[in-house]
Amino acid sequence: MTADTVLASTPGGMPAAPVRARRWSTPVILLLVAAGLLAFSAVRVITGADDITSSGAVRAALALAVPIGLAGLGGLWSERAGVVNIGLEGMMILGTWGGAWGALTFGAWGGIIAGAMAGALGGLLHAVATVTFNVDHIVSGVAITILAFGLARFLSSLTFANMPGGGDTQSPSVPDLPRISLPGVSALDGVESKHWFLVSDMAGILRGLLTDVSVLTLIAIALVPLTFYLLWRTSFGLRLRSCGENPQAAETLGVNVYRYKYYGVVVSGALAGLGGAFLSMVASSIYREGQTAGRGYIGLATMIFGNWRPGGLAAGAVLFGYTDALQLRRGSESVHALLLLIAVILLAVGVWQIVRGTRIAGLVSIALAAVVSVWYFTTDQIPVEFVQAVPYVTTLVVLALASQRLRPPAADGQPYRRGGG
Amino acid sequence: MRRWDLRRVLPMIIAPLAALVLAALVSSAALLISGKDPLGAFSAMFDYAFGPDSGPDVTTEILNKATPYYLAALAVAIGFRMGLFNIGVDGQSRLGILAAGALGAASFLGVVPGPLRVVIMIIVAMAVGAAWAAVAALLKVYRGVSEVISTIMLNFIGGAIFAYLLTTDRLGVKAVGGEIVSTPLLKSDSWIPGVSVFAGTANKLFGFAFIAIACGIAYWFLVGRTRFGFDLRATGLNPSAAVASGVNAKRMVITTMLLSGGVAGLVALPEVLGRDHAVTTSTPALGFTGIAIALLGRNNPVGIALAALLWAFLDVSNLPLDLLDIPKEIVTIMQGVTVLAVVVAYELAARVGRRQQQRRVGAATGEAAIVTLEIPAALAAKPGVEAVSATVERPGPTAPPDSTAPPDMSAPSDPSAPSDPTVPGKHREEQS
Numbered sequence: 001m002t003a004d005t006v007l008a009s010t011p012g013g014m015p016a017a018p019v020r021a022r023r024w025s026t027p028v029i030l031l032l033v034a035a036g037l038l039a040f041s042a043v044r045v046i047t048g049a050d051d052i053t054s055s056g057a058v059r060a061a062l063a064l065a066v067p068i069g070l071a072g073l074g075g076l077w078s079e080r081a082g083v084v085n086i087g088l089e090g091m092m093i094l095g096t097w098g099g100a101w102g103a104l105t106f107g108a109w110g111g112i113i114a115g116a117m118a119g120a121l122g123g124l125l126h127a128v129a130t131v132t133f134n135v136d137h138i139v140s141g142v143a144i145t146i147l148a149f150g151l152a153r154f155l156s157s158l159t160f161a162n163m164p165g166g167g168d169t170q171s172p173s174v175p176d177l178p179r180i181s182l183p184g185v186s187a188l189d190g191v192e193s194k195h196w197f198l199v200s201d202m203a204g205i206l207r208g209l210l211t212d213v214s215v216l217t218l219i220a221i222a223l224v225p226l227t228f229y230l231l232w233r234t235s236f237g238l239r240l241r242s243c244g245e246n247p248q249a250a251e252t253l254g255v256n257v258y259r260y261k262y263y264g265v266v267v268s269g270a271l272a273g274l275g276g277a278f279l280s281m282v283a284s285s286i287y288r289e290g291q292t293a294g295r296g297y298i299g300l301a302t303m304i305f306g307n308w309r310p311g312g313l314a315a316g317a318v319l320f321g322y323t324d325a326l327q328l329r330r331g332s333e334s335v336h337a338l339l340l341l342i343a344v345i346l347l348a349v350g351v352w353q354i355v356r357g358t359r360i361a362g363l364v365s366i367a368l369a370a371v372v373s374v375w376y377f378t379t380d381q382i383p384v385e386f387v388q389a390v391p392y393v394t395t396l397v398v399l400a401l402a403s404q405r406l407r408p409p410a411a412d413g414q415p416y417r418r419g420g421g
Numbered sequence: 422m423r424r425w426d427l428r429r430v431l432p433m434i435i436a437p438l439a440a441l442v443l444a445a446l447v448s449s450a451a452l453l454i455s456g457k458d459p460l461g462a463f464s465a466m467f468d469y470a471f472g473p474d475s476g477p478d479v480t481t482e483i484l485n486k487a488t489p490y491y492l493a494a495l496a497v498a499i500g501f502r503m504g505l506f507n508i509g510v511d512g513q514s515r516l517g518i519l520a521a522g523a524l525g526a527a528s529f530l531g532v533v534p535g536p537l538r539v540v541i542m543i544i545v546a547m548a549v550g551a552a553w554a555a556v557a558a559l560l561k562v563y564r565g566v567s568e569v570i571s572t573i574m575l576n577f578i579g580g581a582i583f584a585y586l587l588t589t590d591r592l593g594v595k596a597v598g599g600e601i602v603s604t605p606l607l608k609s610d611s612w613i614p615g616v617s618v619f620a621g622t623a624n625k626l627f628g629f630a631f632i633a634i635a636c637g638i639a640y641w642f643l644v645g646r647t648r649f650g651f652d653l654r655a656t657g658l659n660p661s662a663a664v665a666s667g668v669n670a671k672r673m674v675i676t677t678m679l680l681s682g683g684v685a686g687l688v689a690l691p692e693v694l695g696r697d698h699a700v701t702t703s704t705p706a707l708g709f710t711g712i713a714i715a716l717l718g719r720n721n722p723v724g725i726a727l728a729a730l731l732w733a734f735l736d737v738s739n740l741p742l743d744l745l746d747i748p749k750e751i752v753t754i755m756q757g758v759t760v761l762a763v764v765v766a767y768e769l770a771a772r773v774g775r776r777q778q779q780r781r782v783g784a785a786t787g788e789a790a791i792v793t794l795e796i797p798a799a800l801a802a803k804p805g806v807e808a809v810s811a812t813v814e815r816p817g818p819t820a821p822p823d824s825t826a827p828p829d830m831s832a833p834s835d836p837s838a839p840s841d842p843t844v845p846g847k848h849r850e851e852q853s
Contacts, residue, residue, distance in 0.1 A: 086569065125761070133765045138506050138569060142712050143760040150753025157748035158455050168748070297573045304570060389581035392574040399566045399574075 039341055041201045049337035053201040055192060057325050057334070058208025063283055065321025066220045067092070067292075070275030071299020072306065072313045073227055074268040078123075079308060080231055081264025082244035083130050084413040086141030089296025090148030091122035091269040095276020097152040100171040100287030101159055102277075108177045111281050112216060112274065119273015120266050122148055127265035131258055134415045145296075153289060160287065171287035174280060180218070181211040214282045216274075223271070228310040240264055244409035247416045257416060272296060301395040307406050323390040332381035335390060339382070343373040432770035437717065437724075440762035441731075448755045457747045465745055470738040477622035479737060484618070487726075487733035488630045488691040493711025494729055495640050496684035498720040500568075502644055503657040503677050509557055509572030510685040511708030512579025517550035517686025519583055519604070522693055522700030523592045526605035535610025539694065542611070543632075543687065550686020551679045553579060558678035562671045568678070576708060587702060603701040613694040629691035636684060637722040643680075653677060685711075713760045719767065732756065 044052050051057050071088050078085035085091075095115040102114020122144055129140040153168070160166035165173065191203040231237035242250040243260045251257050275295070280287040298320055305319075306312025326334040350365030449459035470479050493510050500507035507513075521542040524530065530538055557575055560566040587593045593602040615625025644650035655663040656673050664670050688707055693700055714732050718725030735756055739749040 129761060129765060133768050135761075135764045135768055139716055139764050140761065142508075142709060143716070143757060143764065146709055146713055146760060147754065147757025150750050150755075150757050153750035154451065154748050154754055157750060168750075294573075294577060297570075301570055301574065304567075383585050385581045385585035389578045392577040392581075396560070396566075396571060396574045396578070399570060400560055400564045403565045 037201065037205075038198065039344070041198045043337055043341045044195075044201060045197050047337035047340060049334050050195060051334045052326065052337055053204045055189075055204045055207035055211070057322075058205050059212065060325035060328055061318065061322040062209060062213070062217060063321075064324040065317040066217050067275040067278045067283065067295050068299050068302055068320050068324075069224070069314055069317030070220050070278065071272050071296050072302035072317055073223060073299075073310065074119075074123075074271035074275070075300045075303040076227065076268075076306075076308060076310060076313060077231075077240075077264045077271065078126075078268035079303065079412050080241050080244045080409055081261045082247060082409055082411045082414065082416065083127070083261055083265050083268075084137035084141070085123075085126060085265065085268050085272075086138050086297075086300065087122060087126050087144035087148070088141075088268070088272045088299055089292060089294065090141070090145035091119040091126075091272035092276035092279070092292045092296045092299075093145070093148040093152045094118040094122045095273030096280040096287055096291050097155055097276075098273060099277025100174050100280040101155070103174045103281055104163070104171065108175045108281065111174065112177075112219075112277055115277025115281070116270040116274045119276060120270035122273065123266040123269015124262075126269065127262045131261045131265070131416075134417065136415075137413050156287065156289070169289035171280070174285050174287065176285050177215045177282060179212050179214050181213070186211055214278075216278050216282050220274070220278065224310050224314045231310075241409070243416075244411055247411055251418065258418065261416070272299070275299065298391055298395065301399070304406060304408075305395065305398050305402075308408055320391045320394065323394060327384070327387040327390070332384055332387060335387045336376065336379065336381045339372055339376040343369045343376060346372060432774055433719070433767070436766035436770040437719075437763050440759055440766045443762040443766075444755045444759040447758045448751050451754060452747065452751060455748075457745070461745060462742055462747050462751070465741045466734075466738040469741045470734055477619035478624050481619055481622055481624035481626055483730065483733045483737045484630065485624075485627050485691070485695075486737055487729040488627050488633045489688050489707060490710055490714055490729040490732055491633050491726055492636060492684060492691070493688045493707040494714035494718060494725045495636055495722070496681045496688065497711045497715040498718070498725060499640065499644070499653075499681045499684065500677055501657070501715055501720050502650075503653045503673060504660070505674065505677055505681070506569045507554065507557075507572055507678065507681045507685070508569060508708060508712065509554060509575045509579075509682070510688065510711045512572070512576040513550035513553045513682045513685035514688035514707070515583045516553050516579050517546035517548075518689035518693060518700050519586060519592065520549040521546035521686075521690065522604040522607075523586075525607050525611055526699070531608070535608065535612075538608075538611040539613060542694070543690065546686040546690055547683040548686070551683040554678045554682020554685065555675070558675045561678075562674050584702070587700065601701055601703075603697075603699040605699065607694070607698045609698075611694075612698055615695055627691040627695035629695055632687075633691065636687070637726060640684075641722045649676070713756065716760055717763050731759075 040053055044050060071092055074088055074091065075085055095118055098118025099111045099115030101111075103111025106114070125147075126140055126144055129135040129143075130137050156166075156171065157168040160171040161168050163172045186207065189203075189207065192200050192207060194200050229237075231241060239250065239255045240260045240263060242253075242255060243257045243264070247257045250260075276292060279291050279295070284291065299317075302316035302320060303313050305316035306314070323335075326338070346365050346369035350362045350369060353359075353362030353365060356362075445463070452459040452462060469475055470483060493514070496510050496513075497507055524545050525538055525542040530541065533541070553575060554572075557566075557568045557571040560571050561568045585591070587602060587604070589595055589602055592604055594605050595602055613628035615628055616630075618626045642650075644653060652663065652668045652673060655666070656668055656670065660670070688711070689700070710732065714725060714728045717728035717731070735752045739752040742749040742751070
């Protein structure tokens with residue numbers, strides 16, 4: 001983006017910090033998970049907001065994380081190939097229609113394929129505009145979102161309106177995909193309802209994750225390591241990523257940059273379409289207009305949150321899915337309970353920052369912690385409108401705090417012409 | 422120096438027309454596939470909008486609808502001119518209008534004379550819109566957050582705040598017997614009266630339309646005739662050259678976002694001051710529409726006006742399609758295709774223009790001709806290369822009046838004398 005270049009090239013600005021390749025090792029991640037679990041149990045016991053670790057909330061979180069994660073993966077494929085895809089939302093919209101229509105016409109599995117194909121067509125359009133015609137990526141994405149909205153409406157008024165139980169803006173009930181449960185896990189129900197410290201929390205989380213899981217959820221989860229493998233462990237992935245980092249260099253090595261950009265963007269659309277199909281087939285088993293509700297954008301934010309890597313992206317999707325899920329499960333109280341957790345985390349971050357010597361950031365964190373705890377202790381619940389805004393606020397806060405550590409692909413969003421050295 | 426080089430202006434006029442034709446073709450194809458009659462659909466729309474029966478009524482409605490569209494597109498265009506994407510017009514206008522509506526109806530302002538209250542409402546709407554945009558601007562400048570993402574997030578957050586505040590516990594009231602929650606009704610002395618423009622209709626044009634036109638003129642003046650506007654365009658066209666010539670990038674980002682947000686705050690005012698006299702949950706916020714119209718109008722104040730009228734025509738005149746059993750969503754498809762086609766068409770037109778210019782430069786100077794011919798076509802399409810061929814061989818008298826050579830950028834670094842500010846800007850506008 002032009003304006004970003006301005007800020008980056010400001011004379012006297014901070015020199016670009018060297019990129020530290022900091023990887024978290026497996027023990028550290030496990031420790032963090034354990035600490036998180038303890039913190040959540042403690043918060044639940046202290047506040048009595050049982051829903052924050054209930055199996056229902058966890059199941060809802062998983063179901064809500066899937067479309068966000070799929071959109072995020074879509075964004076990853078596209079941006080790794082150097083094309084910003086803000087049309088994810090539009091491709092998801094196409095996917096919701098495609099999924100419902102395919103499922104009603106060809107059965108549930110047909111819905112998955114039709115949803116992905118509908119999204120892929122949106123991706124193809126984006127690729128034609130941005131790669132072949134060099135249209136600004138954001139502009140094309142916005143146009144595709146507008147177009148997809150109208151197209152989905154037009155198509156559903158042609159298809160669903162004539163079906164019994166359907167209409168211009170919604171479809172009849174869509175056949176569901178099979179759901180799988182790990183045998184034996186449902187027996188944990190007894191443990192969960194005891195509300196013991198830690199034990200019941202783990203039971204709730206396990207039940208939520210292992211029972212009544214849709215096949216499409218499993219596919220979506222499998223797509224995360226698959227994406228990692230394809231993009232980081234194969235020569236195909238290396239070429240695709242090189243198109244996002246330095247297309248001219250890739251070109252000199254004989255990579256057909258246009259073709260790889262097309263691959264990236266079309267796969268991106270297919271993944272977003274799959275996310276849309278999940279919404280209309282699994283999450284609500286009906287197509288409804290406006291069903292995506294900005295999830296494509298949250299997916300994009302998730303990808304940024306995850307620093308353009310699949311693992312971080314998945315973590316972000318789970319986080320957003322969880323905050324999204326809480327609003328369905330007595331959100332006003334659950335999110336209110338989490339305020340306590342946020343206050344403690346902010347306090348810890350603040351102290352850590354001061355110890356590290358960044359005093360201002362530390363003081364700001366501690367001040368925020370104070371504000372949040374005052375909020376917690378003076379109120380009983382959070383207005384439902386604010387609960388709905390939680391994922392967006394989280395995104396914004398994360399971006400504000402971490403955006404300077406993020407490393408997008410170097411040529412992300414820049415136009416490329418063959419032979420344009 | 423000739424301003425209007427026909428050879429360059431012509432593609433820029435043909436491009437949107439070609440896009441419109443393409444959009445009409447695509448939607449006709451969609452209608453044919455679904456077994457409807459496209460010609461019947463289009464003629465029904467035209468009849469409804471301009472025919473003798475409903476024409477005067479509907480045309481006024483189109484003008485009224487176009488007014489907020491115009492403002493939304495202006496807000497977006499200000500950012501576009503410097504390469505900033507303000508996708509947050511939606512949230513900015515929602516919060517702006519809510520603050521203005523609540524304040525305008527507040528009892529403690531009751532003693533203030535009506536016209537002054539209107540002025541206060543306008544200022545408050547702009548200030549709140551600008552403040553909401555400022556969040557994105559500050560995040561961009563100090564934390565490096567892309568304004569594309571932050572404004573989208575701020576839209577959702579702004580929507581939540583709007584919904585939270587516009588409830589009966591807070592700023593909203595419920596009309597007697599009604600279900601709709603709105604801000605209290607404005608007193609009739611702070612309405613902006615409408616103007617009759619067509620005979621044979623009771624519909625009146627929003628008085629605010631004239632304020633919108635004034636905004637368009639102000640936009641033209643600011644962007645095209647002031648030093649700030651020059652810096653704005655220079656930053657949009659070539660950020661590093663602009664910074665090198667002394668533009669303060671951070672301040673430009675903040676000022677531009679504030680301006681954009683301020684105009685965005687006005688978006689819902691025409692309808693609230695001219696027709697609804699209260700802010701309701703259905704008061705529209707036109708973020709994406711504004712983006713589309715700004716793109717269609719090439720960020721040019723007149724172009725945006727035409728695009729806003731077209732958009733409003735499509736939105737208003739699709740009503741009779743229902744009677745013909747044609748899904749009126751076909752209009753949304755037309756709008757989407759138009760935007761996509763128009764950006765592609767402008768890109769192609771710009772390529773053709775660049776190639777032509779190279780040929781002319783080549784014809785004017787023999788040596789340059791050899792240079793240009795030797796450069797493969799694909800390479801020559803790159804502006805930087807073209808600039809080199811244009812500056813190395815200074816064109817003779819028949820050469821095009823303006824070259825895109827980056828060295829020209831350094832000329833206006835002297836703040837007191839921006840030599841014709843339109844020159845470097847004109848050529849690569851398609852990049853915005």
